[in-house]
Amino acid sequence: MAKSPDILWLNVNPGLQCFDRPLLHYLTEHRRVEQWQYRQSPDESSSFEAVLTLLHDDIQRSDAPLHLIGHGTSGLLGLLYAQRHPERVRSLTLLSVGIESAIDxxxxxxxxxxxxxxxxxxxxxxxxxxxxxxxxxxxxxxxxxxxxxxxxxSLSLHHLFKQVDLPRIPVTVPLLVCSSVDDVILDPNHLRDWQSHFSDSHSRLWICSGGRHFFHYFYSQQVGEEMLSFWRSMSPESNLYPISDLLKASA
Known part of the structure; x- marks a missing residue:
């Protein structure tokens, strides 16, 4: 029986999923990754409540908490989910999501x-x-x-006549927040402010050297390496001393 994935990539922007593929390809070479997608119907009103319910129904089928990933609005969905159901989330990786998380x-x-x-x-x-x-x-x-x-x-909080602001969304799960130095969508302060909201020693902020708002497409390997390092830092093995250190201690 195939093992269930331990990483879930969230996507509520189906038209832009082509920008996720290089990073997804890199990650699947190293870990078990599954995609969760939602396509907004033209006849539906955007409802984060309804989508959160659909997401929870699917995540509950997993045997263990998952590492979630989301870019932009998909990251906002992950943030809202992690706030409501932290027991189901091992960690959350946010790509191009500022502390003012409604900005996209x-x-x-x-x-x-x-x-x-x-x-x-x-x-x-x-x-x-x-x-x-x-x-x-x-x-x-x-x-x-x-x-x-x-x-x-795609799912969105905004339309031409109204843009929605959200209060800051505190979460207790480990966070990896990633963006680029030239992402014009996000105010650099909205990224740095994340650090004051990190709730544990594993959480970190990482800034890519380029790539703008879709930096994870242009720098997929660098972003992937940072994600793998982040997940390894939470594994039990990362807390063990290297064998060489144990040998020195016993000498």
Whole structure:
């Protein structure tokens, strides 16, 4: 009988899942990883309550607490879940999620729309440089289409006429918070402030050297190595002395 996964990757942005694949591929070479996905129907209203219930129904089937991972809004979902059900969460890795956890790329988009009299697609096209850096025109068009799809098909707190702020969400599970030095969506202070909310010695903040908002796509191996190190730090074996140290002590 196959062993159940110990890591669950959350995805409520199906149109953007292509940016998760390199990191997922790297992680699955080392650990058992499963994906949990939710696609927002155009006829449904966005309800985090309903999605949290669906997620809990699935996680309860696991034999042991899981390591959760989420980027952006998916990370916010993981944060809300870890607050409600810490007994089911071994750790939580947040990618591009600040201490003001409701802020995501859509917040940036809707603020942009209110400031400039451009169409939706033109605003999205203008944002490509912020989110991805210098990009060839043909690829920028494809990325614009992906962002437009994400606006229509993903869970979100925000819409054109209202952006939601959330109070800070304290959790007691170990946290790995990752972002990049050039992620324009997140205020650097919103990342540094995480450190005052870490509840245990395993939690850590890691900043990637580049990659902007989707840094985990461009630097998948570096991000993966940091995740593996984080998970190893919580394993019982990490608390044992190396054999060489034991030999020295007995000499």
């Amino acid at each position: 790329w859509k917040t940036h988009y809707y603020n942009y729309r209110r400031r400039v009299p451009y169409s939706r697609q033109k605003v999205l096209h203008q944002m490509i440089g912020d989110l991805f850096g210098d990009t060839p025109l043909s690829i920028a068009r494809e990325l614009t289409d992906l962002l437009e799809q994400d606006l229509d098909q």
